[in-house]
Amino acid sequence: MNYKVDPGLYALGHPDADSPVFISANFKMSFDHLRTSLNDGRSGWILVLDTDGIxxxxxxxxxxxxxxxxxxxxxSSGLAGVVKHRTVIVPQLGAPGVSAREVQKRSGFKVVYGPVRAADLPDFLDAGMKAAPGMRIKTFETGERMSLVPVEIVHAVKNLVWVLPFVILLSGFSGRGAFLSHALQFGSVSVIGLLTAIAAGCVITPMLLPWLPGRAFSLKGVWPGIVCAALFLFVRDVLWGLHPAGALETFAWVLVIPAVSAYLAMNFTGCSTFTSLSGVKKEMKWAVPAQIAAVALGAVLWVTSIFV
Amino acid sequence: MGKLVYLRNVVTLQLDQGTCCGCAMCTAVCPRGVFEMSGKRARIADRDSCIECGACARNCPEGAVSVQVGVGCASAVINSALGRTSACCCSVDQYQTSGKSSAGNGGCC
Structure with missing residues (x-):
């Protein structure tokens, strides 16, 4: 699918030489957000930069x-010949890449930083290009967090697919009797155990992010992981009528589900709007070794539980 | 709901108040409300909220603000560590070189 817009100058409504100029990226969603937010009968120019569709x-x-x-x-757009004024409105979140002073020096156009959200543009313009304090802050509300969940699940499940053959194959050796029926029954239950971990890390953690104890995302992910592990172990026996999990298998799940959940939660740092690279590196220094150790030990215990 | 804040005392943000000219540009570009004006000078009011995006440093006309710019993304750190630069999403190096990005295929991140 193509989400790119051709870079260049666009007219919104019936703009003239005094109309404001808005800068946008050539990602279709960025461009559409801008257009729709100005849809209340306003006119203006939109200058779309080539950002590779990002x-x-x-x-x-x-x-x-x-x-x-x-x-x-x-x-290249000949903007200086299109408008009489010399001001462009750049989205505030573009500021990490744009030096207002440098742009003015090179193009003669003054950069005014608009609000974080395009939806605030009408109020910003009506106030004489002044941002109310709240307009300058990037939020991360529940709705914003949940909109990221589907893509997180897809990523996680893609990685899970690599593990599936091993889990199902090894499950065939559980208990005496037909290999295939064990592979299917014990195997599918085990896969559900792993899916529980994904639910904990990719759905519950983002949903409850502000209220989960701890600042490091890995730590936040551990709590839903523990709850989900307990739930899974409880439901496992009731729902599928398997013989109850032994101590080894129980320990395995108690290690693996929280660790996988913590890993997935850690990867949510990139989706969030309040983490720094320095912080993420600090967190990873202890979190990644702990996650690897827990998953490795859990895997060994799980395999052992099948063969003893 | 209060402001979400990540780890304490870890960001590389520095403000040299001596060279600050009081233009308040940093307060305008920061999406996290890190700066505030105190008299004629800017001041770091909420350091732990900084996400090291670098908007302040790039837009400070006096060069009074410095920060090691990066994106707080564990996947990017992992991609860099594994030498995956062509992955859909980001790697840490991409941001540091700020050169041409690799073939972008949509609005990832």
Whole structure:
């Protein structure tokens, strides 16, 4: 699928030489957010930068939404001949890539940083291009967090697929009797155990993020992992009529589910809007070895529980 | 709900108040409300909220703000450690070189 918009100058409504100029990225969603938020009968110019189809914030971090591209695009679009004023409104989240002073020096256009959310643009414009305090802050509300859940699940399940053949194959050796029926029964229950871990790390953790104890995401992910492990072990016997999990298998799940959940929660740092690279590196220093150790030990216990 | 804050005392943000010209640009570009004006100078009011995006440093006309810029993304750190630079999403190096990005295929991250 193609989510790119052609870079260049676009007219919104019936703009003239005095209409404001808005800068956007050539990611379709960025462009559409901007258009819809100005849909209340306003006119203006939209100058779309070439960011390789990446949204404003990420592209600003990469530098593709940046001083260089903005100055060049102002020139190549002939903006100076289209409008009389010399001001462009850049989304605030583009600021990591844009030096306002440098852009003015190179293009003659003054950069005014608009609000974080395009939806606040009408109020921003009506206030004479002044941002109310709340407009400058990037939030991370429950709805914003939950919108990221589907893609997180897809990523996690893609990784899980690699483990499936081993789990099902080894499950065939559990208990005496037909290999295939064990592989299917014990195997599918075990796969559900792993899916429980994904639910803990990719759904419950993002949902409850502000209220989970701890600051490190790995730690936040451990709590839903423990609850889900307990739930899984409880439901396992009741629902599938398996013989109760022995001590080895119980320990295995108590290690693996929270560890996988912690790993997935840790990866949610990239989706969040309040983590720093220094912080993530600090967290990973202790979290990654702990996660690897727990999963490795859990795997050994699980395999052992099958063969003893 | 209060502001979400990550780990304490870890970010690399520095502000040299001596060279601050009081233009308040840092307070405008910071998406985390880290800076506030105190008299004619900026001041770091909420350091632990900083996400090291670098908007302040890039837009400070006096070079009074410095920060080691990066994206707080564990997947990016893992991608870099494994030498995966062509992955859909980011790697840490990409941000540090700020050069051309690899073939972008959508709005990842």
């Amino acid at each position: 949204n404003v914030w990420c592209a600003a971090g990469k530098g593709t939404f940046g001083t260089e591209e903005l100055a060049k695009r102002i020139e």
